[in-house]
Amino acid sequence: MLTRQVESSVENFISRLKRRQVVGSYEVAKETAVILRQVVSTSRWRDVDTLLETITDVGSRMAAAQPKELAVGNIVRRVLKVIREVARGELETDVLDDSGNNFSDNSDDAGDDDEFDSDDGVFHVEGATPSSTGSPLRTPIHARPTLLSSNASSNMGSVSGNDLNALATQSTMFHLLADAHKLKDSPTEYNVYNLKPLIIQEINEEIIAELESVYKGIADQASDYIHANEVIMTIGKSRTVEDFLIRAAKTRKFQVIVAETSPTYQGHEMAANLSAAGIETIVMVDSAIFAAMPRVNKVVLGAHAVLANGGLVAVTGSHLIAAAAKHHSTPVLVCTALYKLSPLFAYDVDTFNITVAPNSIMDFQDGAIIDKVTLCNPYYDYVTPELVSLFVHNLGSAPPTYVYRLINDNYDPEDTTL
Amino acid sequence: MDPSNKATPLTIPGAKGIAGSSGMGQPMSSSYENQWMLGDDKKHERRKSSTVDSNKENKDASSQPNASVQPPARKSQKSMTKAERRALQEQQKLEKERRVAAGLPKNAKKAAELLAKTGGGSSVKSGSPLSVAGTPDNTTASVGKSVTSPDPAAAAKKAAKKSAGATSTAKSQKNQVPWLLHLDASKRPDTMGFKDLHPAVKTLALYFSEYKIVGSNARCVAMLQTFSKVIEEHKPPADATFSRHIQKHLDPHIAYLLATRPMSLSMRECIRWLKKEMADIVEEDPPLSDEDARHRLMNRIEHFIRERITMADQLIVQNGLQKINDGEVILTFGKSSVVESLLLATKKKGINFKVIVVDSRPLFEGKHLLRRLAAAGIDCSYHLLSSVYVALSSVTKVIMGAHALLNNGAVYSRTGTSMVAMAASDKQIPVMICCETYKFVNRTQVDSFVMNEIGNPDDLVNTKPMFNSIHQNHPNPTGSALENWREQPNLRILNLMYDVTPSKFITLVVTEVGLIPCTSAPVIWREYNEEFGKRG
Numbered sequence: 001m002l003t004r005q006v007e008s009s010v011e012n013f014i015s016r017l018k019r020r021q022v023v024g025s026y027e028v029a030k031e032t033a034v035i036l037r038q039v040v041s042t043s044r045w046r047d048v049d050t051l052l053e054t055i056t057d058v059g060s061r062m063a064a065a066q067p068k069e070l071a072v073g074n075i076v077r078r079v080l081k082v083i084r085e086v087a088r089g090e091l092e093t094d095v096l097d098d099s100g101n102n103f104s105d106n107s108d109d110a111g112d113d114d115e116f117d118s119d120d121g122v123f124h125v126e127g128a129t130p131s132s133t134g135s136p137l138r139t140p141i142h143a144r145p146t147l148l149s150s151n152a153s154s155n156m157g158s159v160s161g162n163d164l165n166a167l168a169t170q171s172t173m174f175h176l177l178a179d180a181h182k183l184k185d186s187p188t189e190y191n192v193y194n195l196k197p198l199i200i201q202e203i204n205e206e207i208i209a210e211l212e213s214v215y216k217g218i219a220d221q222a223s224d225y226i227h228a229n230e231v232i233m234t235i236g237k238s239r240t241v242e243d244f245l246i247r248a249a250k251t252r253k254f255q256v257i258v259a260e261t262s263p264t265y266q267g268h269e270m271a272a273n274l275s276a277a278g279i280e281t282i283v284m285v286d287s288a289i290f291a292a293m294p295r296v297n298k299v300v301l302g303a304h305a306v307l308a309n310g311g312l313v314a315v316t317g318s319h320l321i322a323a324a325a326k327h328h329s330t331p332v333l334v335c336t337a338l339y340k341l342s343p344l345f346a347y348d349v350d351t352f353n354i355t356v357a358p359n360s361i362m363d364f365q366d367g368a369i370i371d372k373v374t375l376c377n378p379y380y381d382y383v384t385p386e387l388v389s390l391f392v393h394n395l396g397s398a399p400p401t402y403v404y405r406l407i408n409d410n411y412d413p414e415d416t417t418l
Numbered sequence: 419m420d421p422s423n424k425a426t427p428l429t430i431p432g433a434k435g436i437a438g439s440s441g442m443g444q445p446m447s448s449s450y451e452n453q454w455m456l457g458d459d460k461k462h463e464r465r466k467s468s469t470v471d472s473n474k475e476n477k478d479a480s481s482q483p484n485a486s487v488q489p490p491a492r493k494s495q496k497s498m499t500k501a502e503r504r505a506l507q508e509q510q511k512l513e514k515e516r517r518v519a520a521g522l523p524k525n526a527k528k529a530a531e532l533l534a535k536t537g538g539g540s541s542v543k544s545g546s547p548l549s550v551a552g553t554p555d556n557t558t559a560s561v562g563k564s565v566t567s568p569d570p571a572a573a574a575k576k577a578a579k580k581s582a583g584a585t586s587t588a589k590s591q592k593n594q595v596p597w598l599l600h601l602d603a604s605k606r607p608d609t610m611g612f613k614d615l616h617p618a619v620k621t622l623a624l625y626f627s628e629y630k631i632v633g634s635n636a637r638c639v640a641m642l643q644t645f646s647k648v649i650e651e652h653k654p655p656a657d658a659t660f661s662r663h664i665q666k667h668l669d670p671h672i673a674y675l676l677a678t679r680p681m682s683l684s685m686r687e688c689i690r691w692l693k694k695e696m697a698d699i700v701e702e703d704p705p706l707s708d709e710d711a712r713h714r715l716m717n718r719i720e721h722f723i724r725e726r727i728t729m730a731d732q733l734i735v736q737n738g739l740q741k742i743n744d745g746e747v748i749l750t751f752g753k754s755s756v757v758e759s760l761l762l763a764t765k766k767k768g769i770n771f772k773v774i775v776v777d778s779r780p781l782f783e784g785k786h787l788l789r790r791l792a793a794a795g796i797d798c799s800y801h802l803l804s805s806v807y808v809a810l811s812s813v814t815k816v817i818m819g820a821h822a823l824l825n826n827g828a829v830y831s832r833t834g835t836s837m838v839a840m841a842a843s844d845k846q847i848p849v850m851i852c853c854e855t856y857k858f859v860n861r862t863q864v865d866s867f868v869m870n871e872i873g874n875p876d877d878l879v880n881t882k883p884m885f886n887s888i889h890q891n892h893p894n895p896t897g898s899a900l901e902n903w904r905e906q907p908n909l910r911i912l913n914l915m916y917d918v919t920p921s922k923f924i925t926l927v928v929t930e931v932g933l934i935p936c937t938s939a940p941v942i943w944r945e946y947n948e949e950f951g952k953r954g
């Protein structure tokens with residue numbers, strides 16, 4: 001069902017994933033989103049179901065190419081959710097359409113989609129909502145927020161009547177979906193024409209644009225978590241954490257201890273960047289983490305992925321830092337973007353771990369013993385949720401126990417297994 | 419520091435001549451000379467981060483490769499004639515000036531340490547080979563030869579920079595971690611003051627500073643044997659008896675060793691014991707003859723080594739053997755001589771077990787252990803410390819060595835021991851420490867900072883470039899991201915050598931007197947010291 005061009009770019013991506021030529025959550029997520037957008041725009045589909053199937057198919061192929069790169073699956077699930085919501089929004093306006101105010105309603109609903117999707121962390125957003133509508137919605141109910149927003153205010157009268165009805169019908173999503181299927185027949189073609197640009201617009205705004213703004217969203221909260229004259233410890237090189245700390249340094253004066261993260265020595269680059277930005281940095285061997293921990297006020301980590309139970313897949317050594325912090329009752333903050341959130345569970349500590357070539361821990365110069373010993377060079381580490389105090393993400397923050405709610409907001413349960 | 423500086427050698431004829439003529443006895447003043455003579459404009463070339471920290475000047479150290487090899491070639495001072503000795507001293511003074519001008523530390527050992535350590539790392543930059551020269555006489559000539567691009571201005575600038583930095587120890591602490599200022603990263607021993615050091619002690623200090631002899635037991639044994647030799651060859655001056663003079667004679671040697679590398683806690687205990695022995699000899703009534711005193715001291719030292727180190731190790735192995743059973747997976751960290759003996763003995767006994775060796779930067783001591791174990795046919799695997807949790811999934815026991823056992827039962831050992839112990843105890847895996855009783859010290863520390871040793875920070879800078887996959891972006895092959903860390907005013911590198919493992923993580927300590935809980939350490943210490951009291 002995919003056009004040849006899109007198919008070839010999918011194949012290209014898959015082979016690069018397999019060979020680990022594209023690595024890192026951000027890169028992977030971006031490419032996945034772009035490819036899926038292409039799929040939506042170029043493939044032929046007459047109804048939403050077909051589109052969902054196509055996306056699921058492509059997505060599962062890509063996710064299977066590199067199962068440990070959870071970002072692929074996350075973006076696919078996001079797109080699926082977006083599609084479903086746009087479709088639901090569409091269909092429900094058709095359902096409620098009395099006065100032919102389709103266009104305004106559509107734009108309304110599209111706007112609502114925006115508001116709704118970006119208000120995931122509506123509990124915790126202190127101030128910064130990257131939502132384009134900027135409506136201050138603080139309803140604790142997880143139902144679709146009220147449509148009495150500034151958008152809706154322009155269309156008075158009949159629309160408000162529609163809104164209330166809409167609210168009532170939307171409160172039971174699954175019923176809506178079930179009903180919507182039956183109603184699909186007549187306005188099918190009409191929907192497709194409308195849905196496609198909407199979906200593409202959603203993907204652009206929601207997912208791709210969010211990927212860009214992730215760093216800013218997290219860094220904006222930086223001064224909320226760091227006080228003056230603190231000593232912060234971190235490990236590995238994470239652009240998120242770097243931006244976080246550099247932003248905090250603009251208003252606070254603190255020191256950073258960076259563990260050098262053998263065998264990749266990412267910590268060295270991190271330290272170089274941080275000190276170039278004017279932060280007092282100390283580079284230290286990983287083995288001194290416990291020794292230095294009494295001196296540390298907070299630990300800030302980056303993540304490769306966040307699992308559904310609140311556990312963390314991060315660079316090797318993170319578990320050591322988190323455990324040492326726990327022993328010293330030091331809080332552990334994890335800076336992660338929401339696209340790293342995955343609905344999968346780790347049934348074993350090594351489920352999402354990969355091992356890379358061992359020559360960085362013992363190279364061929366030590367040749368005599370290479371045949372006789374087993375070398376293990378895992379790249380990631382699994383950190384249990386009990387060791388994490390707080391996840392700082394681009395829409396706010398969440399304790400590990402809240403992660404499952406974030407997952408519900410961002411993904412549909414039926415997509416968990418692609 | 420720009421590359422040109424690194425390649426430039428230390429031909430600063432003006433400085434050398436001036437320095438040579440002025441008061442040679444005080445090294446400090448000669449560097450002042452450099453500072454003054456070369457003018458003020460050179461002074462504020464001096465970067466903020468230029469420090470006296472001995473390890474900074476590795477870049478130009480490699481351009482003077484030959485200063486390091488001087489000590490082994492030195493003849494024993496006793497066998498030289500007076501004129502020869504004088505010539506040697508002059509030579510040493512000249513070299514010292516040269517080193518100071520280049521910014522190397524005044525001590526030849528430290529210079530050697532720099533060169534040895536950083537010759538590999540910065541060899542790409544410096545380009546001058548770490549050649550081996552024979553006698554001190556060649557030194558001057560080969561320094562001249564190794565001049566690749568003589569740049570007097572840059573060299574002078576550098577000299578002013580470095581020597582100005584060399585004057586005040588306060589500057590040495592600029593690049594040091596602020597809360598560790600109380601620890602001496604590098605002292606500047608005055609070799610001129612140690613005129614009559616026994617060459618064996620100098621050799622030993624060289625070995626220590628280059629990390630050729632590492633490990634608590636090895637250092638202690640080496641030190642005691644060296645002192646034994648010193649005692650053997652010592653001839654007291656005519657007006658003093660051997661027994662009274664030997665202590666005074668040994669003191670500068672001890673101070674010299676301290677200056678090159680801070681003493682391990684166990685070494686301090688040994689020295690304390692040795693001083694007690696010497697004091698006991700003095701109090702002997704009727705007073706011993708010189709020969710008798712000498713022999714007695716040497717015998718005592720030998721006895722100590724044999725009884726409290728060698729045999730203690732064997733007893734520990736015996737005691738520890740009962741704790742390792744078939745099918746066990748043992749995890750060990752770093753390289754401890756006792757643990758190595760234990761594991762080899764276990765293999766010899768025919769027990770079927772596996773070993774996981776966990777290693778850490780920058781010394782990578784575990785690799786040596788791994789080699790020995792693999793050679794003995796033990797099934798081993800190797801991990802880095804950061805992946806210890808992955809390793810621990812199959813481990814049944816953790817056995818580690820210790821550097822010292824503190825009074826509160828905490829273990830003072832190589833950095834990283836505490837992390838392994840913490841991880842193991844979190845997983846309910848028993849942690850055994852193998853430790854001889856001479857390592858029990860009568861002091862306590864509650865954190866790892868109050869007393870520790872700071873290693874060479876530049877050891878951390880040199881990382882091997884790795885090419886295997888995108889996952890591991892290697893830094894550019896010529897250097898690591900932290901190459902110019904000293905120029906970054908905000909950047910410091912910390913190379914902590916030891917840490918303190920709290921007693922709650924430790925299940926058991928295996929000593930030659932049996933298997934004890936770690937909190938019984940002070941009891942054992944008192945037993946041994948009372949015994950000494952009785953014996954003395």
